[in-house]
Amino acid sequence: MTDVIxxxxxxxxxIGLACSLLLVLASHFMGVKVNPVExxxxxxxxxxxxxxxxxxxxxxxxxxxxxxxxxxANLCRPGGESTTKAICEILGVEAEAAxxxxxxxxxxxxxxKQVYKEIYQGLNSCAAAKMLYGGKGSCLYGCLGCGDxxxxxxxxxxxxxxxxxxxxxRKCAGCGLCVAKCPNHLISIVPKAEKxxxxxxxxEKGAVVRKECQNGCIGCMKxxxxxxxEAIKVENFLATVDYEKCIGCGKCVxxxxxxxxxxxxx
Amino acid sequence: MKELIVILMSAVLVDNYVLNKFLGICPFLGVSKKSDQxxxxxxxxxxxxxxxxxxxxPIQTYLLNPNGLGYLQTIVFILVIAALVQFVEIFLKKxxxxxxxxxxxxxxxxxxxxxxxxxxxxxxxxxxxxIQSMVSSLGCGLGFLLAMWLFAGVRNRLEESDAPECFKGMxxxxxxxxxxxVAFMGFGGIIDKLFA
Numbered sequence: 001m002t003d004v005i006x007x008x009x010x011x012x013x014x015i016g017l018a019c020s021l022l023l024v025l026a027s028h029f030m031g032v033k034v035n036p037v038e039x040x041x042x043x044x045x046x047x048x049x050x051x052x053x054x055x056x057x058x059x060x061x062x063x064x065x066x067x068x069x070x071x072x073a074n075l076c077r078p079g080g081e082s083t084t085k086a087i088c089e090i091l092g093v094e095a096e097a098a099x100x101x102x103x104x105x106x107x108x109x110x111x112x113k114q115v116y117k118e119i120y121q122g123l124n125s126c127a128a129a130k131m132l133y134g135g136k137g138s139c140l141y142g143c144l145g146c147g148d149x150x151x152x153x154x155x156x157x158x159x160x161x162x163x164x165x166x167x168x169x170r171k172c173a174g175c176g177l178c179v180a181k182c183p184n185h186l187i188s189i190v191p192k193a194e195k196x197x198x199x200x201x202x203x204e205k206g207a208v209v210r211k212e213c214q215n216g217c218i219g220c221m222k223x224x225x226x227x228x229x230e231a232i233k234v235e236n237f238l239a240t241v242d243y244e245k246c247i248g249c250g251k252c253v254x255x256x257x258x259x260x261x262x263x264x265x266x
Numbered sequence: 267m268k269e270l271i272v273i274l275m276s277a278v279l280v281d282n283y284v285l286n287k288f289l290g291i292c293p294f295l296g297v298s299k300k301s302d303q304x305x306x307x308x309x310x311x312x313x314x315x316x317x318x319x320x321x322x323x324p325i326q327t328y329l330l331n332p333n334g335l336g337y338l339q340t341i342v343f344i345l346v347i348a349a350l351v352q353f354v355e356i357f358l359k360k361x362x363x364x365x366x367x368x369x370x371x372x373x374x375x376x377x378x379x380x381x382x383x384x385x386x387x388x389x390x391x392x393x394x395x396x397i398q399s400m401v402s403s404l405g406c407g408l409g410f411l412l413a414m415w416l417f418a419g420v421r422n423r424l425e426e427s428d429a430p431e432c433f434k435g436m437x438x439x440x441x442x443x444x445x446x447x448v449a450f451m452g453f454g455g456i457i458d459k460l461f462a
Contacts, residue, residue, distance in 0.1 A: 008335055008338055011330070011333065011338065011342075012342060012345070015325070015329075015345060016345055019345060019346065019348075019350075022349060022353055023349060023353060023356070027356055030359075030361070031356065031360070032359050123426075
């Protein structure tokens, strides 16, 4: 009886020992040296692999940070300030404050303002809705309101209010997943600061826009003329704000005849 | 030769490990969302199954059986397969980094995959010799790849279908998996007829 137990134990122990020896030798002779800094940096990153930093995932960003000292440490948007601080501590460099950013939906054509041309009852997806005559709204540039962006958001920062997607700046991590998802390319990443933002993306001429949506930018150039910082430019009948120049005075918001400019609530 | 073809074909179609024996369901449901990932996982499984069989068959035949330790099969096989997969990962990382990059994420997943363990144990229970064991492992791996790849296509269609709210996600996936499995039952008996 004892013999059986001893033989069994010896055999299993022997195989285990052989396996561990194999692995020890393998990692000793064939191991690839990983920069220890890279591993530490990788542990700091949130692991969302969102690609907002411009690298193909958290691993690639950690590698770039460890190998190239000129890589900025403040690129991780989901991680935010705390991550930047942690990375800087590991790399031993001064922390540069990351500019906080949020996503913003450039459409304000909610169901009170937009003129609808059809009643859409299909699959609840913007991509599908767009395939049917460009969506239910008469404005072909506007929010389709089916919430593809809200579905893709990891932080529940987007919800559909009155038929138009709205981003909650307090929840938004600025990762940009929604930017890529919107079939009408309505969402962009803007600085999280008290600055003017345009809530329209329609490039049609003023008269056409008026028929489609009461919120639409008619390209009257009033904001461009009156902006003290020359931060607004009207191109193709649509105002665009240069966030670096905008001083957040709010003059354009009160001037706009259709009310398609608003101040970002930071 | 004919015998080997029979073993291979029946392992791929009739005794499909995922759809007939219900082994390896975890990766089958977990990694079948996109077809390229499914194929990556399938190829890794083929590779690991072959390596595992090549290692466990001699252990069983020349070490366990002569000492009357056949009952230690499960525990020894788990040990050996786990160590082997780890070794393969180190090896690939050093010598074939490109392959490691594409298979790397799946390899640790396969370490505790019951399909791999099932193949090695079934090879012993079916009393295959070494060559037959290797062919059977290859067949099982191919069957796994086929199941993964087919099901990735099915899931692709599922994503766009308008399933009832309570079925969305995993429930409808499981329903679809069972239907695919039933479809595979149609292959039963095909091998006997083909090679009769």
